[in-house]
Amino acid sequence: MIKKLLIANRGEIACRVIRTARKLGVRTVAVYSTADARARHVQMADEAYCIGPAPTRESYLRADKIIDVAKQCGADAIHPGYGFLSENSSFAAAVAEAGLTFIGPSASAIAAMGGKSQAKSLMQQAGVPLIPGYHGEAQDEATLVAKSLEIGLPVLLKASAGGGGKGMRAVHAQEELKEAIQAAQREGLSSFGDSRLLVEKLLVKPRHVEVQVLADKHGNCVYLFDRDCSLQRRHQKVVEEAPAPDLSPELRRAMGEAAVQAAKAIGYSNAGTIEFLVANNAFYFMEMNTRLQVEHPVTEMISGLDLVEWQLRIASGEPLPFSQNDLKPNGCAVEVRLYAEDPAHDFLPQIGRLTRFSYPQGADWQRVDTGFQSGDEISPYYDPMLAKVIAWGETRELAITRLVQTLAGMRVSGLRHNLSYLQRVLSHPDFIAGQLDTAFLIQRHDDLLNRQSPHHHAALLTAAAWFFTQQQSATAQRGDASPWAGLASWRLCGDNHTHLRLNLNDEVCELDLTPTADGFHWRKGEQEGCFSFSEFEEQFVWQDDRNRVAFNVTIDHHGLQLTHEGFLWQCSLVEPWKHAKGADDCHAGYRAPMTGRITAVLVSAGQSVKKGEALVVMEAMKMEHRITAKEDCVLSEVRVSTGDLVQDGQVLLAIE
Numbered sequence: 001m002i003k004k005l006l007i008a009n010r011g012e013i014a015c016r017v018i019r020t021a022r023k024l025g026v027r028t029v030a031v032y033s034t035a036d037a038r039a040r041h042v043q044m045a046d047e048a049y050c051i052g053p054a055p056t057r058e059s060y061l062r063a064d065k066i067i068d069v070a071k072q073c074g075a076d077a078i079h080p081g082y083g084f085l086s087e088n089s090s091f092a093a094a095v096a097e098a099g100l101t102f103i104g105p106s107a108s109a110i111a112a113m114g115g116k117s118q119a120k121s122l123m124q125q126a127g128v129p130l131i132p133g134y135h136g137e138a139q140d141e142a143t144l145v146a147k148s149l150e151i152g153l154p155v156l157l158k159a160s161a162g163g164g165g166k167g168m169r170a171v172h173a174q175e176e177l178k179e180a181i182q183a184a185q186r187e188g189l190s191s192f193g194d195s196r197l198l199v200e201k202l203l204v205k206p207r208h209v210e211v212q213v214l215a216d217k218h219g220n221c222v223y224l225f226d227r228d229c230s231l232q233r234r235h236q237k238v239v240e241e242a243p244a245p246d247l248s249p250e251l252r253r254a255m256g257e258a259a260v261q262a263a264k265a266i267g268y269s270n271a272g273t274i275e276f277l278v279a280n281n282a283f284y285f286m287e288m289n290t291r292l293q294v295e296h297p298v299t300e301m302i303s304g305l306d307l308v309e310w311q312l313r314i315a316s317g318e319p320l321p322f323s324q325n326d327l328k329p330n331g332c333a334v335e336v337r338l339y340a341e342d343p344a345h346d347f348l349p350q351i352g353r354l355t356r357f358s359y360p361q362g363a364d365w366q367r368v369d370t371g372f373q374s375g376d377e378i379s380p381y382y383d384p385m386l387a388k389v390i391a392w393g394e395t396r397e398l399a400i401t402r403l404v405q406t407l408a409g410m411r412v413s414g415l416r417h418n419l420s421y422l423q424r425v426l427s428h429p430d431f432i433a434g435q436l437d438t439a440f441l442i443q444r445h446d447d448l449l450n451r452q453s454p455h456h457h458a459a460l461l462t463a464a465a466w467f468f469t470q471q472q473s474a475t476a477q478r479g480d481a482s483p484w485a486g487l488a489s490w491r492l493c494g495d496n497h498t499h500l501r502l503n504l505n506d507e508v509c510e511l512d513l514t515p516t517a518d519g520f521h522w523r524k525g526e527q528e529g530c531f532s533f534s535e536f537e538e539q540f541v542w543q544d545d546r547n548r549v550a551f552n553v554t555i556d557h558h559g560l561q562l563t564h565e566g567f568l569w570q571c572s573l574v575e576p577w578k579h580a581k582g583a584d585d586c587h588a589g590y591r592a593p594m595t596g597r598i599t600a601v602l603v604s605a606g607q608s609v610k611k612g613e614a615l616v617v618m619e620a621m622k623m624e625h626r627i628t629a630k631e632d633c634v635l636s637e638v639r640v641s642t643g644d645l646v647q648d649g650q651v652l653l654a655i656e
Helices: 011-023 040-044 065-074 089-097 107-114 116-126 139-153 174-192 249-265 296-303 306-317 396-408 419-428 445-450 455-476
Strands: 004-005 028-032 045-052 077-079 154-157 167-173 197-201 208-214 221-233 236-242 270-279 282-289 334-341 356-358 368-369 385-393 409-413 498-504 507-516 518-526 526-534 539-545 548-556 559-564 567-573 589-591 596-601 614-620 625-627 634-638 649-656
Touching: 004 011, 004 065, 004 507, 011 028, 011 040, 011 236, 011 306, 011 368, 011 385, 028 040, 028 065, 045 065, 045 649, 065 077, 065 089, 077 208, 077 306, 089 107, 107 116, 107 282, 116 197, 116 282, 139 174, 139 197, 139 296, 154 174, 167 174, 174 197, 174 614, 174 625, 208 249, 221 249, 221 296, 236 296, 236 419, 249 282, 270 306, 296 306, 296 334, 296 368, 334 396, 334 419, 368 396, 385 396, 396 419, 409 419, 409 548, 419 567, 445 649, 455 498, 455 507, 455 518, 455 526, 455 539, 455 548, 455 559, 567 634, 614 649
Parallel strands: 004 028, 004 077, 028 045
Antiparallel strands: 154 167, 154 197, 208 221, 208 270, 221 236, 236 334, 270 282, 334 385, 356 409, 368 385, 498 507, 498 567, 507 518, 518 526, 526 539, 539 548, 548 559, 559 567, 589 649, 596 614, 614 625, 634 649
16 A cells, blocks of 8 residues: 555645545645645645645646655655646656656556547547547637538537636537637637647537546456536536436446446546436437546445545555445435635636635535635635535435535635525525436526525614624724613604615615614615514524524624525625725726736727627636626727736726
């Protein structure tokens, strides 16, 4: 068995590998960038070494530095995790040449599946079903346009060396083709150093189903059932579950056998995943991920196997002690990805400090994989995923219920996140019914984002009551409170109401609040009523003469955050004197939505642009973001160039 393991990664996957290594008595070595000096994986490892500045190209993508650290500290193996160098065949070869064990397949197997076009050809030879498409070497724009039209729209453009949705564009109209090709090539080059594309027929309402395989170095290979990963946004998975619901036993078996056939065709060993698209009771090979997948926990929970443990055992030369007939799935597991992103603003990634990050612990049916803890900074350099939250149950319905329960018990504050959005997705009747396809989230976008809670008014009153009590407490601490201010009885002249202006989910609401003997009286326009407010174990309880609602609460510098059954209210007190307009606010124009790097400037000074026209493309948190014109206008000044690093809120373009 391996004695000392270096993990060439960060965040939750590094922490995940360290936990299994500890269980096996293997010492661990972490590497980190300057931005991750206090990261959780650094604290968990037995040893840790800095390998460079925050940008990935200067740290986590520096194969030479990582291998040097491994040799200097006496590690005998390197685990690449996923992302970064995990599917880089040159890195795997360099690790082997350095006399170290690479925890993964051989460099030749990675190379065989590293280019999507080549992988398709290999799978075709192996008899694995393929989607019609173009996988050729000619990559000029004219050829790609012609092949796309020959296949027939809609088509899907995919970066040949890509993964994780990078360099991928769905094209439904001919006039969109050229711009989509350019964007996919640009993102592929930026993310993988390779601009080559392949073109596939875009299937209508397919499901994304993948099969986990495990192969040793002695010719044994098994499949560990299937996972449904259909719920995606921008080709990034949001919800995953195992086994995939509503597939016939025959289809499951055929997919599993095809996955094993694909792995054996390239002499594969270690853990890997074969991804398929399923439509009309047929399946088509999409790609193979020659590494551990983000969603591997759902497979672990239904198989009872620790995949990282078997990665280490296989890399150490151990044969698999079980055959396909020995493996049976047990129950169901569902996983969601918790992101630092703002669903209300097109899921824009967020940066900042996690002032509060806690979650339920102790139940054997739940699992939270994370690399973060309260007080950590979410930087603009890396993926904004905060955690993977997983629950298991004897049935799919129970697993979903338990996962919603776990999410309801989480407390996340300091920045915007998708926690409540995930709860709404899991509670949606169509998801519960198993009506899954890759367009699920797109087709229900408005419903999931704009659905109103029946307790919206109660949330407003709860926030108002809390801000009122905070004002009263602050006044009392200053010692300048009137002896009459705290009295709730009659007034000789007028009443003792307080007028409050609150920002509730970006909407300004005004109301009057008056304390009473047992609560508050409220007035909002022509409406009025009474309610009581109390605090109990991190909950704010609102009650009137008909209803009682308990809101989960977190408090940070942004204000008050209330949640209830998948709905979230971000509340702050509007105090105009604290928001004087700064000099920079006078500049009319387009600002950077977050810190990132400019990858393309598509306009010039003096140019007239139309509403919806792309202006600037920037890359941040591993994603490409397009800044488009909000209205017809004339650009007076372009303040950035391709390659510039820009800060959140920085003016990029000025308009007349």
